[in-house]
Amino acid sequence: HLQARQGTPLKQLLHHYLFFRVPLLRPDAWLQRWVGPVRSVFASRGFALATALAFLISLMLVARSWDSFMATLVNTFNLEGLAAYGVALIGVKLLHELGHAFTARHHGCRVPAMGVAFLVLWPMAYTDTTETWRLTDRFKRLQVAAAGIATELVVAVWATLLWALLPEG
Numbered sequence: 668h669l670q671a672r673q674g675t676p677l678k679q680l681l682h683h684y685l686f687f688r689v690p691l692l693r694p695d696a697w698l699q700r701w702v703g704p705v706r707s708v709f710a711s712r713g714f715a716l717a718t719a720l721a722f723l724i725s726l727m728l729v730a731r732s733w734d735s736f737m738a739t740l741v742n743t744f745n746l747e748g749l750a751a752y753g754v755a756l757i758g759v760k761l762l763h764e765l766g767h768a769f770t771a772r773h774h775g776c777r778v779p780a781m782g783v784a785f786l787v788l789w790p791m792a793y794t795d796t797t798e799t800w801r802l803t804d805r806f807k808r809l810q811v812a813a814a815g816i817a818t819e820l821v822v823a824v825w826a827t828l829l830w831a832l833l834p835e836g
Contacts, residue, residue: 685787690780690795698772705769709821718821721828728831739835759822764794766818770811771796 708714729736743751768778776798784793799811 686784688780688784688793689782691782693779694768694781695772695778698768698778702769702772706773710773718824722824725824725827725831729827732831736830739830759819760792762818762822763815764792766814767794767796767811770814771799774799774802774807774811776802776811 742748764781768781771778771794776796778794778796778798780795782793783790785791796811799808802808802811
């Protein structure tokens with residue numbers, strides 16, 4: 668019966684080639700310790716309003732200096748700029764995964780592992796939030812699923828505002 672469920676050895680090999688995970692951290696205790704302080708700052712109404720205001724100001728400032736924005740963007744298409752994009756992308760993806768992890772922990776779900784998953788040998792960060800299936804409220808499950816994207820959007824808003832306000836470089 669187990670053999671029938673797992674499939675043929677060829678099917679198992681193909682599945683493990685297409686997708687496998689390498690857990691690197693056991694973050695649950697750390698998340699439990701920090702979920703309160705993180706929630707009090709980033710899940711507050713004040714932070715949401717400040718981010719909305721930052722979004723509106725960023726839109727206005729970028730629209731006002733659109734030519735400078737595009738020139739800055741084009742000028743970063745070199746080896747140094749691509750390296751900076753790579754570092755920023757890795758940082759944002761780690762924050763993305765922390766968004767899932769903190770939201771799952773906020774709703775009482777354990778987060779037993781975080782690490783690197785390989786999808787057809789392409790590496791990507793992952794957070795094990797499989798316990799969220801136990802949440803009976805669909806909205807809470809949706810919050811955990813959307814937390815990564817929401818985190819990236821918040822980072823984008825504040826990064827755009829900083830770009831507009833700080834001197835070049």
